[in-house]
Amino acid sequence: MTLVAPPPIPRAAGSLPLLGHAIQLWRDNLSFIANLREQYGPLVEITLQPGTRTVVVQDPELIRTMLTDLGPSLDKGRFFEKMGQLLGDSVVTVAGQEHVRKRRQLQPAFGRSEIARYVDIMRREVTAAVDSWTPGQQLDVREAMVELSLDMLTQTVFSGSLDSGAFAQLRRNLAVVMDSVGVRIMLPDWVERLPLPANRRFTAARDAVRATIGSAITALQESGHDTGDMLSLLLRATDETTGHPLTEQQICSEILTLALAGTENTASVMSWVLYELARHPLIETRVLAELGEVLDDRPVTVNDVTQLPYLNRVIDEALRLHHTGWIVTRRTITETRLGAWTLPAGTDLAYCQHSLHRDPKYFPDPLTFDPDRWLDGRQTLPPGAFVPFGAGKHKCLGDRFATTELVTALATILRRVRLRLAPDQTVRPIARATVRPRTLVMTVEELPAPTR
Numbered sequence: 001m002t003l004v005a006p007p008p009i010p011r012a013a014g015s016l017p018l019l020g021h022a023i024q025l026w027r028d029n030l031s032f033i034a035n036l037r038e039q040y041g042p043l044v045e046i047t048l049q050p051g052t053r054t055v056v057v058q059d060p061e062l063i064r065t066m067l068t069d070l071g072p073s074l075d076k077g078r079f080f081e082k083m084g085q086l087l088g089d090s091v092v093t094v095a096g097q098e099h100v101r102k103r104r105q106l107q108p109a110f111g112r113s114e115i116a117r118y119v120d121i122m123r124r125e126v127t128a129a130v131d132s133w134t135p136g137q138q139l140d141v142r143e144a145m146v147e148l149s150l151d152m153l154t155q156t157v158f159s160g161s162l163d164s165g166a167f168a169q170l171r172r173n174l175a176v177v178m179d180s181v182g183v184r185i186m187l188p189d190w191v192e193r194l195p196l197p198a199n200r201r202f203t204a205a206r207d208a209v210r211a212t213i214g215s216a217i218t219a220l221q222e223s224g225h226d227t228g229d230m231l232s233l234l235l236r237a238t239d240e241t242t243g244h245p246l247t248e249q250q251i252c253s254e255i256l257t258l259a260l261a262g263t264e265n266t267a268s269v270m271s272w273v274l275y276e277l278a279r280h281p282l283i284e285t286r287v288l289a290e291l292g293e294v295l296d297d298r299p300v301t302v303n304d305v306t307q308l309p310y311l312n313r314v315i316d317e318a319l320r321l322h323h324t325g326w327i328v329t330r331r332t333i334t335e336t337r338l339g340a341w342t343l344p345a346g347t348d349l350a351y352c353q354h355s356l357h358r359d360p361k362y363f364p365d366p367l368t369f370d371p372d373r374w375l376d377g378r379q380t381l382p383p384g385a386f387v388p389f390g391a392g393k394h395k396c397l398g399d400r401f402a403t404t405e406l407v408t409a410l411a412t413i414l415r416r417v418r419l420r421l422a423p424d425q426t427v428r429p430i431a432r433a434t435v436r437p438r439t440l441v442m443t444v445e446e447l448p449a450p451t452r
């Protein structure tokens with residue numbers, strides 16, 4: 001039998017010496033990546049850092065293979081290298097055995113029984129936030145959702161031991177750092193070394209972020225207070241390689257990772273759901289009807305999370321149409337076979353959920369927000385076509401936490417207020433470290449009496 005060689009991996013047009021595809025990415029990274037899907041086949045090469053290769057994987061089966069089968073043998077690649085400039089070594093930036101150890105350390109806070117315990121706390125935080133909004137107020141929804149996600153995270157996983165005041169202080173600096181990380185992924189590395197104000201802002205904001213978390217850790221350490229939460233867990237943990245307690249740097253890296261992973265994505269998805277419901281009154285009516293039927297007058301509890309199928313479909317549809325990931329990477333450590341192709345060591349692999357989830361081959365009429373496309377569940381899709389929380393050994397550690405939080409928060413918000421878009425408002429996505437609405441301002445309205 002003769003083996004047919006696979007076609008060579010095409011290179012996306014327009015790469016320039018010293019710059020690679022930086023100009024196209026800088027102009028409009030989401031469109032650039034979306035066009036790759038339309039113009040090229042299962043694999044296409046782009047240049048982020050001249051002299052290195054980044055192969056964008058566009059075929060669901062190859063994405064599945066990369067994340068699942070090849071997962072244990074790959075490093076994490078450019079996206080996580082840049083995240084590492086902020087986070088240092090943490091569960092999200094490292095690979096191999098070190099990753100397994102770090103993940104094991106954090107896992108206890110995300111178990112089924114812990115999450116069941118969190119629901120009442122989450123609902124309390126949401127209720128307090130919504131009660132602070134006033135009818136007629138122009139609410140910066142994305143900011144409000146970031147704040148809310150942060151409150152839900154600090155009061156559950158950190159059980160209030162890291163006060164949300166300390167985290168709230170971090171918000172502005174975190175936003176600067178996350179945007180810079182997003183830009184650094186797209187631009188060649190030499191740009192980071194230029195004496196530009198943006199680079200100085202990045203360093204200052206990163207140092208401020210780590211210093212704030214560092215002093216919160218020291219304060220808790222000195223108080224000797226063990227709350228049994230994530231921070232106490234990390235303070236008690238030992239580094240399995242050295243046998244010593246974790247250093248402040250190590251603890252800081254994990255906390256920052258959770259603070260970012262646990263707020264950026266959830267806040268954006270909640271914002272997009274509220275936006276889509278405001279644009280689709282019939283869908284909103286169905287969500288409210290379901291909430292009325294299942295909950296009647298009582299607040300949402302842990303048992304309701306899986307008993308609201310329509311709201312869950314709305315959330316799935318937001319995770320499809322507005323996914324927060326536009327470039328998630330891996331890197332080959334040795335020569336690696338992916339499908340019919342052999343990739344040399346040191347090749348970066350990337351995938352983009354945002355464009356994958358809009359592929360008309362798998363999602364007919366992809367730009368329409370249609371929760372009923374999920375009526376048959378996900379069975380009809382090939383594995384790898386819808387991966388909101390990733391797959392394999394790096395699958396989102398907070399997936400169950402996030403789903404619970406989304407249902408609890410949305411059910412609580414929607415039964416207390418109505419959020420309306422200004423008539424002429426165009427809401428556009430912006431992709432930096434993650435994809436989020438550029439701005440989303442909505443008017444707070446009281447609910448008509450019978451719905452409350």
Ligand code: HEM
Pocket residue numbers: 091092103153257258261262263265266269324325328387388389390391393394395396397398399401402
């Ligand atoms: C809707 C919200 C969320 C989405 C869409 C999301 C998505 C993802 C995805 C796609 C990955 C895999 C990245 C990769 O392939 O390398 C990931 C990893 C991760 N996520 Fe989430 N996430 C969400 C919420 C959360 C929350 C609430 C937390 C924690 C409180 C969290 C913590 C993590 C961590 C720690 C990892 C790294 C896992 C590892 O490498 O072992 N995420 N997330």
